[in-house]
Every structure is written in C-alpha cells, then in structure tokens.
Amino acid sequence: MSSSMTEWVNERAPVDPEVLKKFGSEPVPEHLKHWWWCLGGTPAYLFGVQAITGILLAFHYVPSADAAYESVVRINETVPFGWYIRSLHRWSSNFMIIAVVLHMLRVFFTGSYRKPRELNWFIGMGLLGVTLMFGFTGYSLIYEQLSYWGATVAGNITESVPLVGPSLANFIRGGGEVGSATLTRFFAFHIGVLPTLLIGLLLLHFTLIRLLGVTEFRFKKSAGSAKTFSFFPDHVLTEVLIGVTLMFLMTILAIVFPVGLAEKANPLVTPPHIKPEWYFYFTFRWLKLTSLTFAVLSLGLFGAVAAAWPLIDGAIRRRWKDSEASVWIGALVVLALLALTVWEAFVLHFSH
Amino acid sequence: MENDRRSFFLSLLTLGSLGAGYGLFGFFSGRFLYPVEGSARTAKMFVGFTDEIPPRESVQFASPTGETFLLTNTGDGVDPYQAYSSVCPHLGCQVHWEGDHQRFVCPCHGGIFDAAGRPVAGPPARDKQSLKQCSIVVEGRSLYALVEVT
Amino acid sequence: MLLETKKVVVSILSLFFLGSLLIVAWIEGGKQRVTAAPDAIVTAENRDCVDCHLVKSPGIVGQWQESKHSKSGIGCLQCHGAGEHDIDAYEHEGAVIATIVSPKDCSACHEKEYKEFQASHHADAGKILGSLDNVLAEVVQGFTVFTADGEKVQPSAAAVSGCLQCHGSEIKVLENGKLDPATWPNTGMGRLNPDGSKGSCSACHVRHSFSRAQARLPENCGRCHMGPDHPQLEVFNESKHGIAFAANRERYAEAMKEKEWVPGRDFEQGPTCSTCHMSATKTLPLTHDVGARISWTLRPPVSEKIDAAALKQGRTAKSWEDRRRDMRLVCTSCHGPEWVENFYIQYDNLVNLYNDKFGRPATQLFKNARAAGLFSNDVNFDDEIEFTYFFLWHHEGRRARHGAAMMGPDYTQWHGLYEVAHRFYHEFVPQLEEVIEHNKRLGGDKARQAHQVEQQLHDVLNSEMHRWFLGEMSEGERAARKRAAEEFRKRYAQ
Numbered sequence: 001m002s003s004s005m006t007e008w009v010n011e012r013a014p015v016d017p018e019v020l021k022k023f024g025s026e027p028v029p030e031h032l033k034h035w036w037w038c039l040g041g042t043p044a045y046l047f048g049v050q051a052i053t054g055i056l057l058a059f060h061y062v063p064s065a066d067a068a069y070e071s072v073v074r075i076n077e078t079v080p081f082g083w084y085i086r087s088l089h090r091w092s093s094n095f096m097i098i099a100v101v102l103h104m105l106r107v108f109f110t111g112s113y114r115k116p117r118e119l120n121w122f123i124g125m126g127l128l129g130v131t132l133m134f135g136f137t138g139y140s141l142i143y144e145q146l147s148y149w150g151a152t153v154a155g156n157i158t159e160s161v162p163l164v165g166p167s168l169a170n171f172i173r174g175g176g177e178v179g180s181a182t183l184t185r186f187f188a189f190h191i192g193v194l195p196t197l198l199i200g201l202l203l204l205h206f207t208l209i210r211l212l213g214v215t216e217f218r219f220k221k222s223a224g225s226a227k228t229f230s231f232f233p234d235h236v237l238t239e240v241l242i243g244v245t246l247m248f249l250m251t252i253l254a255i256v257f258p259v260g261l262a263e264k265a266n267p268l269v270t271p272p273h274i275k276p277e278w279y280f281y282f283t284f285r286w287l288k289l290t291s292l293t294f295a296v297l298s299l300g301l302f303g304a305v306a307a308a309w310p311l312i313d314g315a316i317r318r319r320w321k322d323s324e325a326s327v328w329i330g331a332l333v334v335l336a337l338l339a340l341t342v343w344e345a346f347v348l349h350f351s352h
Numbered sequence: 353m354e355n356d357r358r359s360f361f362l363s364l365l366t367l368g369s370l371g372a373g374y375g376l377f378g379f380f381s382g383r384f385l386y387p388v389e390g391s392a393r394t395a396k397m398f399v400g401f402t403d404e405i406p407p408r409e410s411v412q413f414a415s416p417t418g419e420t421f422l423l424t425n426t427g428d429g430v431d432p433y434q435a436y437s438s439v440c441p442h443l444g445c446q447v448h449w450e451g452d453h454q455r456f457v458c459p460c461h462g463g464i465f466d467a468a469g470r471p472v473a474g475p476p477a478r479d480k481q482s483l484k485q486c487s488i489v490v491e492g493r494s495l496y497a498l499v500e501v502t
Numbered sequence: 503m504l505l506e507t508k509k510v511v512v513s514i515l516s517l518f519f520l521g522s523l524l525i526v527a528w529i530e531g532g533k534q535r536v537t538a539a540p541d542a543i544v545t546a547e548n549r550d551c552v553d554c555h556l557v558k559s560p561g562i563v564g565q566w567q568e569s570k571h572s573k574s575g576i577g578c579l580q581c582h583g584a585g586e587h588d589i590d591a592y593e594h595e596g597a598v599i600a601t602i603v604s605p606k607d608c609s610a611c612h613e614k615e616y617k618e619f620q621a622s623h624h625a626d627a628g629k630i631l632g633s634l635d636n637v638l639a640e641v642v643q644g645f646t647v648f649t650a651d652g653e654k655v656q657p658s659a660a661a662v663s664g665c666l667q668c669h670g671s672e673i674k675v676l677e678n679g680k681l682d683p684a685t686w687p688n689t690g691m692g693r694l695n696p697d698g699s700k701g702s703c704s705a706c707h708v709r710h711s712f713s714r715a716q717a718r719l720p721e722n723c724g725r726c727h728m729g730p731d732h733p734q735l736e737v738f739n740e741s742k743h744g745i746a747f748a749a750n751r752e753r754y755a756e757a758m759k760e761k762e763w764v765p766g767r768d769f770e771q772g773p774t775c776s777t778c779h780m781s782a783t784k785t786l787p788l789t790h791d792v793g794a795r796i797s798w799t800l801r802p803p804v805s806e807k808i809d810a811a812a813l814k815q816g817r818t819a820k821s822w823e824d825r826r827r828d829m830r831l832v833c834t835s836c837h838g839p840e841w842v843e844n845f846y847i848q849y850d851n852l853v854n855l856y857n858d859k860f861g862r863p864a865t866q867l868f869k870n871a872r873a874a875g876l877f878s879n880d881v882n883f884d885d886e887i888e889f890t891y892f893f894l895w896h897h898e899g900r901r902a903r904h905g906a907a908m909m910g911p912d913y914t915q916w917h918g919l920y921e922v923a924h925r926f927y928h929e930f931v932p933q934l935e936e937v938i939e940h941n942k943r944l945g946g947d948k949a950r951q952a953h954q955v956e957q958q959l960h961d962v963l964n965s966e967m968h969r970w971f972l973g974e975m976s977e978g979e980r981a982a983r984k985r986a987a988e989e990f991r992k993r994y995a996q
Contacts, residue, residue, distance in 0.1 A: 052381075056381055056384055056385060059384075059385050078388060079384060079388060080380075080383045080384055080386075080388065080530060081380045081381075081383055081384045081526070081530055082384060083533075084380065084526050084529075084530070085380075085381070085384055233505065234505055234508070237366075237505065237508045237509065237512060238508065240370070240512055241508060241511060241512050241515065244370065244373065244512060244515045244516050244519050245515050247373070247374075247377075247519045248515060248518045248519040248522055251519065251522035251523060251525075251526060252522055254526070255522065255525055255526060255529065358506070359505075359506065362506055362509040362510065362513075363509060365509070365510075365513045366509045366510075366512050366513045366516070368513075369512070369513040369514075369516030369517050369520070370512065370513075370516045372516065372517075372520050373516045373517070373519040373520040373523065376520060376523045376524075376527075377523060380523070380526070380527070395543060395573060395574065395575075396573075396574050397543055397545070397574055397575040398574045398575045398576045398580065401610065413545075414545070414546055416543045416544070416545075416575070492611065492613065493610075493611075494611050496574060501541065501543065
C-alpha cells in the first residue's frame with residue numbers, strides 16, 4: 001500500500017532516494033558536538049518560533065494608531081492564551097538576537113569567515129541587520145509611549161544620515177512624523193519585507209554552508225583525519241534538543257515574567273526617560289557620548305568595517321602571515337560594545 | 353536485536369514526548385485563534401414602552417448591526433411581548449405582522465409564519481425555516497431586546 | 503553524547519516543556535477574562551442628533567456615551583422627545599423636542615424614584631417665595647420689578663443666580679417656545695417645571711452621564727448643602743465619617759459605580775451623604791425621600807421634631823420615631839447599639855440646649871418686641887436687630903445644630919454655639935436694650951410695651967442658664983470654677 005503510494009509520488013516528484021540519503025547524512029565535523037558550535041541553528045529555530053507566534057498574533061493585532069494598543073490589550077487580557085503567545089514572541093525575540101550575536105562571535109573568533117567564506121559573512125551581517133530591524137519594528141507596533149517616542153527618535157537619527165537621511169526617514173515613517181502611516185508601514189516591514197529578506201538570506205546562507213561545508217579544524221590534539229558524524233539523526237537531534245530546551249525556558253519565562261503593557265502612545269506627552277530596547281543600548285550610549293552626526297557616521301563606518309572584515313582580515317594576514325590580530329581587535333570591540341551596553345543599562349535602571 | 357528494539361523504543365518515546373509538547377502548544381494556538389466566545393457582543397437595547405404597543409400591534413426596530421426585527425404584542429396574558437427577525441429566511445424579503453390573524457406574512461412568495469415565528473405556509477414551510485427569535489426583557493413598562501452589538 | 507542518550511535527554515526536556523505548558527494552561531484557567539466594556543448604541547432615530555452634536559457639542563455626546571442609558575440605546579429622543587402640544591416643545595432639525603427633561607419625563611422608566619422624590623422635602627425646595635431668605639434676595643440684596651397688578655416683570659438677579667440655583671426657579675416658557683433667561687438655566691432641587699412636576703433629577707444626577715458614583719459623592723450634595731447657614735458638607739468633611747471616606751475614596755471608586763453600595767456589606771467605613779440619608783442598607787431599601795430618616799428639623803429658629811408641623815396642620819406623616827428608627831438601622835451597619843443610643847442622647851441634648859438657652863428666648867424676645875412695634879415691623883431687615891436675630895438662628899444656630907447632628911465638633915463649638923453666645927450676649931441683648939431705651943423715651947403706649955419687653959429680658963437674663971452674665975452663680979458652682987481655674991493656671995504657669 002505505502003509502496004504504491006511512494007511510487008505514485010515518485011512518478012510525479014522524481015527524487016532520487018540516494019541523493020536524499022546523501023543529503024541527510026552529510027558528515028558533520030566532530031567538533032560540532034560542542035554546543036558553542038550549534039549556535040547557528042538556534043536563531044534559525046527561534047525564527048521559526050517567531051514566525052509561528054507572529055502569525056498567530058497577526059490574527060488579533062490591528063495595525064492602526066486608533067486600535068493597535070487596544071488590540072494588544074485584548075490579546076493580553078481577553079484572547080485565550082494571548083498573554084502566553086505574546087510573551088513567547090517577546091522572549092523569543094530577545095533570545096534570537098542573543099543567539100545571532102553569539103553565533104557571530106563564534107564565527108568570528110574561530111576565523112570561520114575567512115576565505116572562501118567571506119560571502120557568507122556578508123550574508124550573515126545582513127541577517128544580523130534584518131534581525132535587529134525585526135526587533136525595532138516589532139516593538140514599535142505595540143504603540144506604547146516608548147514605542148512611539150523610540151520610533152520618533154529613530155526617525156530623527158535617520159534624518160541625520162548625510163544625503164539620504166531625510167528621504168529615508170520619510171520612507172520608513174510614511175511621512176514627516178510617526179503616526180498611523182508609520183504603524184502600517186512597520187507592520188508591512190515586520191510581517192512582509194523582513195521575513196522575506198530573512199528567508200531569502202537564510203536560504204543563501206544554508207546553501208553556501210552546504211556548498212562549502214562546515215569549517216574543518218586542525219586541532220592539535222586530534223592528529224590525522226577529522227572524525228565526523230551524521231547530520232541525520234545525530235545533528236538534527238542536537239538541534240531538536242536545543243529547540244525543546246528553548247521552548248521550555250521561554251515558557252517558564254513567559255510564566256514568571258509575562259510581558260506587560262505600559263501607557264498608550266501619547267504624541268503630546270514625551271515621557272521623561274525614552275529608551276530603546278536593550279540591543280540598541282550601545283548606540284544610545286554612544287549617541288549620548290558624542291554628537292548626533294558623529295554618532296551616525298561613526299556607527300555607519302563601524303557597520304561597514306564589520307561587514308567588510310573578512311577582506312580586512314585577509315589584507316592583514318597577507319601582510320603579517322598567520323596574524324591573529326582579528327582576535328584581539330574583536331575582543332576589544334566586544335568589550336567596548338558590552339561596556340556601552342552595560343553602562344547604559346546601569347544608568348537607566350539605577351539612577352531613575 | 354536488543355539494541356534495535358531499544359533504539360526504536362527510544363525513538364518512539366522521543367517522538368511521543370516531542371509530539372505531546374508541541375501538540376499541546378498547537379492546541380493552545382488553536383484556542384488562541386478561535387473567536388472568543390460571546391465576543392459577538394450582545395447588549396440590552398431599549399425598544400419602547402409596553403403601553404406604546406397595543407395588543408395585536410407590532411413595532412419594528414433595528415439592532416446596532418443593522419438587523420431588523422418585529423416586536424409584537426400578541427395580547428396573551430403570560431408572555432405577550434415577542435420579537436422575531438423581520439427578514440424572511442426564504443429569500444430575504446421583509447415580513448410584516450398581521451395582528452388580526454396573529455401571523456407574519458411575507459409578501460414576496462406568500463410565506464406565512466405563526467405568532468411564534470414557525471412557518472406554516474409558503475416556501476419557508478416547505479423548507480422548514482423559522483423566523484429567528486430575539487429575546488425580549490420587560491422591566492416595569494420598558495421593553496428591551498437582547499441584540500448583537502458587534 | 504551518544505545518540506541514545508540524546509534521545510532520552512530530548513524526551514525528558516520535552517516532558518519538562520509539556521509540564522510548563524500545563525502550568526500555562528492552569529494560569530489561563532484561573533484568569534478572569536476581561537470582556538471589553540460595551541459601547542454606546544446609537545439607534546436609527548438618534549443617529550442624526552448624535553452625528554451633528556458630536557461636532558457641535560461633543561461634550562454632551564461624550565457624557566451620554568459614558569452613561570448606562572447609552573449602552574441600552576436610550577438616547578436623545580427618548581428623553582428630549584416631546585409631545586407636539588407640550589408647552590415647552592419646539593421643532594429642531596426635524597424633531598419635536600423640549601430642552602428640559604423634568605422628573606416626570608424621567609418617571610417613564612424611573613417611576614419609583616419619581617414618586618419618592620415628589621413626596622420629599624427636596625421637591626418642595628422651590629417653595630421659598632414667601633420666606634425671609636427670599637425677601638433678602640429679592641428686596642434687601644436685590645431688586646425686583648413688579649407691575650401695578652403685582653406681576654413680577656423683572657426678577658432679582660440675586661435670586662436668579664443665587665438662591666434659586668439651588669432651590670429651583672419656576673420655569674417660564676416664552677412665546678416662541680424658548681425659555682426665559684431669568685428662569686433657565688436652572689437645575690435647582692425644587693424647580694417648578696412646565697409640565698407641573700417639581701424638581702430636577704439632574705440636580706444630583708449630573709447629565710448626561712447620570713453616574714451613580716458621582717451622585718454618591720459628598721461634593722454632590724455639597725453643591726447646595728454648604729456654606730455659613732447649613733454647612734453640612736463642611737461638617738461631614740470634619741467628621742470621622744468624612745475622614746474615613748477621604749482615606750478610602752480611591753479604593754471605593756469602582757464599587758461606588760455599582761447599583762448597590764451597601765454599608766457593612768460592600769464597604770466597611772466612610773459613609774457619604776447618600777449612604778445614611780438615602781441608600782439601601784442591609785435592612786433598608788433605597789429611597790429618594792431624603793427626609794425619611796431624619797428626626798429633627800434643624801432649619802427653624804427653634805428646632806422641633808420633623809413631623810410636628812404636619813401634625814399641627816392635621817396631616818399624617820411618617821413619625822419622627824419611625825424615621826429615627828430607620829436612621830439607627832443605618833448606623834448599626836457599622837456601629838454598636840450603645841454607640842448609636844448614646845449619640846442620639848448627645849445630639850438631642852445639644853439641640854435642646856440651643857433651643858432652651860438661645861433659640862426660644864431670642865425668638866420670644868424678638869417676636870414680642872416686633873409685635874409691639876418697638877422696631878419697624880412692616881419691613882424686614884431695615885433694623886440691625888433683625889439681621890442680628892437672623893444670623894443667630896439662621897446661621898450660627900443652625901451650624902451648631904448641624905455640627906452636633908453629623909459629628910463635626912468644631913462646627914458645634916467654635917463655628918456654632920460660641921458664635922451664637924457672642925451674638926446673643928454682645929449684639930442681640932445690647933441691641934434689644936437700645937431698642938427698649940429708645941421706645942421708653944418715646945413715652946406713652948410704646949414706653950409701656952418697652953417696659954414689658956424689658957421685664958421679659960430681665961426674666962431671661964436672670965434665669966439659671968443666663969444669670970452668669972449678670973455675675974450671679976450658685977456658691978457651689980462658683981467654688982468649683984475657682985478651683986478649676988487655679989489648677990489650670992498652675993499647669994500652665996501663667
């Protein structure tokens with residue numbers, strides 16, 4: 001019975017079972033048995049969680065300035081399990097950003113961005129940018145005071161970008177000010193543009209990984225040929241494990257720290273302390289330490305340098321063979337970013 | 353052999369537990385998506401005063417969602433005030449109340465309903481379609497209808 | 503990790519995940535589902551009114567949307583719709599309406615409240631036209647213009663903007679259906695409406711929200727029941743009841759919106775005016791007859807029990823004992839019976855003290871002097887003694903009594919009897935003596951009558967309560983006072 005069904009399918013979707021088997025049992029280098037190395041699948045899984053919880057939320061959320069906040073209140077208070085799905089969505093977004101950053105750190109500090117994987121690094125930077133934009137647009141959709149004013153500040157910062165600033169800001173905001181048009185736009189970005197970009201980039205990312213293979217290492221300890229294990233079921237099960245652990249963790253967090261709601265956005269009243277989400281603390285602190293234009297330009301430069309790092313690192317290593325300058329520079333940058341973030345968090349939470 | 357069986361068993365357990373966990377999550381999502389019960393909100397809407405509707409007369413009223421109803425005073429002692437949708441279930445024409453005959457009549461194809469909205473003649477009788485009832489609340493001399501608001 | 507171990511770990515973690523989801527389900531089950539507050543229903547006939555007035559007078563529409571009426575589709579025409587032959591009806595944008603919604607209009611649905619209110623003293627508030635207060639407003643402070651036949655042509659602004667705003671005007675409908683500005687706007691408690699009904703429901707139930715919570719606030723009654731001549735609001739605020747309410751009013755805000763707000767059941771302290779004077783308690787039904795639980799009338803120069811006037815006129819009325827019994831039922835929602843019993847003893851004693859020491863003597867002296875023509879008795883308030891006497895009973899005397907009635911001791915004492923005493927001994931008595939002297943000098947009949955009044959005054963001042971003024975005191979009391987004064991001096995070393 002099942003074999004005739006398989007035959008029926010095979011005649012219409014001719015997939016070579018051998019190719020499938022080969023695909024599924026791609027040998028995965030042994031070192032991936034260490035958790036530090038599984039951080040790529042983690043944000044991908046969390047994106048899946050976001051997509052599902054996000055679609056669920058979209059059934060109840062209304063992207064209009066009059067109704068957005070109330071629809072979120074409704075989700076929290078009236079819709080069955082609304083508080084849970086929403087809290088999951090929020091916690092998962094935080095975890096996704098953390099996971100992306102950790103994955104990036106792993107890739108960076110193991111030099112896995114080097115030739116021939118430079119392209120994948122660029123794509124990864126794109127994925128990072130998209131993820132951060134997800135966070136920003138998503139948070140603005142709630143239309144709390146901080147959403148509104150955060151978006152206003154972001155709009156003003158965008159305006160300071162030389163040449164394209166004002167038009168870019170207008171495009172993102174849907175006008176000169178944050179309002180209903182902004183909400184509609186952010187919603188389109190959040191559930192349309194950004195997911196499409198992310199999936200596209202992800203496909204490219206995965207394809208390149210499959211084409212180039214996972215970076216293999218020559219560890220001092222293991223001489224000879226590197227050991228491998230199979231993708232399915234071993235590595236898959238590792239990823240499943242991570243997935244289930246995350247679901248459990250995030251559910252507990254949703255129970256103990258459910259996501260609440262602050263005041264509704266009021267264009268006439270600016271709250272005394274505007275702050276962005278935690279992943280933008282470093283930019284916020286940098287902005288406070290320097291001027292607007294300088295901050296925008298320097299952060300832009302920083303982003304460009306980070307994106308182009310494989311090329312820069314390549315140039316360094318051509319000049320000084322086997323230089324591990326990247327590691328030192330990377331460590332400094334991480335410390336600096338961490339310091340800025342912690343400083344801002346400290347100031348925000350302890351002096352007000 | 354033993355290993356295979358154990359391995360199979362473990363796989364079953366793994367899949368089972370995963371299924372249970374994610375399955376319950378899926379159930380929650382289903383509940384989340386399904387429209388909330390009673391979210392079609394009903395309200396008690398004032399229609400008029402009892403002394404404004406003599407026995408065997410009727411008065412038409414509309415709910416906030418635009419549904420039209422006929423409130424009739426059947427003249428019966430116990431529960432004289434009744435309300436039914438004035439939309440004929442056959443093809444949607446407006447029915448009218450004939451107090452003398454204690455019946456609703458649809459002019460389009462001759463559908464006739466008794467005082468309780470049950471079809472007695474015409475296409476609605478053939479298809480066994482009644483007039484939708486609307487609950488009436490009487491408080492003192494005020495008449496309220498329980499109508500859908502959204 | 504071995505594959506098999508991994509499978510076990512995955513299974514265990516899945517079960518943890520399942521467990522956490524069960525906690526989620528448990529929390530969900532225990533949650534109170536918040537259903538959104540119902541919206542206002544705008545029925546077809548009111549649609550036009552609402553659409554236009556949303557632009558012209560959004561406040562009114564907003565008030566109505568807050569009301570319970572709006573949730574049932576009871577809107578503009580249900581209340582303002584008028585019969586074509588109604589005296590105050592007029593045509594407005596295709597509808598026949600009347601501006602004033604009288605208690606009779608409200609009685610279409612609120613019949614019980616209407617009946618209770620019409621029978622109450624509140625509904626009679628507009629009947630002050632013959633009172634001294636009215637003389638003050640129309641003659642002494644103000645200016646009223648009459649025709650030769652005695653028709654009022656131009657009312658006194660003092661009355662229109664003052665007295666009648668609380669007491670209620672007599673609504674006059676002009677020829678074009680508009681309302682005479684001398685009589686409208688007015689939501690006085692005893693307003694005389696074109697349809698013959700008395701009063702104004704919106705005196706207490708502010709339109710168009712008609713909020714219960716608002717009607718239960720002390721500030722609501724305090725719109726009228728305040729001020730030097732009847733400071734009920736001030737007395738309440740001073741009292742422990744008022745303090746208890748002030749301390750808890752935020753906590754009570756939601757509960758006060760409910761249909762019933764029963765002391766002892768829905769809240770445990772801090773009753774407001776409506777609680778004692780009107781509200782349903784565990785044992786009493788709600789009443790809109792605000793006098794139903796009051797035993798004394800504190801209004802007149804000499805207080806009497808509240809049913810005395812009716813009995814004198816041969817009418818039947820709820821006895822003062824029954825009214826006090828009902829008030830006691832309210833008190834015992836929170837207080838013990840001994841507390842209540844003793845309070846009434848204290849209260850009665852204070853009223854009697856005022857009556858016996860000041861109210862009755864001053865009134866007798868004043869009336870006798872007036873009747874004898876010792877000062878002009880054809881015009882009120884042209885002699886200073888008339889103002890003095892008025893202040894004594896109408897302002898300070900009332901304050902003292904109200905203070906005792908509602909446990910505001912400062913009003914009983916410093917705003918009350920202290921000022922009564924000062925007024926009596928250092929203004930009323932000297933002024934009376936002056937009047938007496940003046941008339942004695944005139945000689946003849948006037949002098950004889952002046953002597954009579956003088957004798958009466960002498961009797962009053964020599965009575966037990968007043969002889970201290972003449973320096974006389976019983977030996978026992980004198981000694982006791984001397985001892986007490988010395989002890990006091992020693993304590994304060996002054």
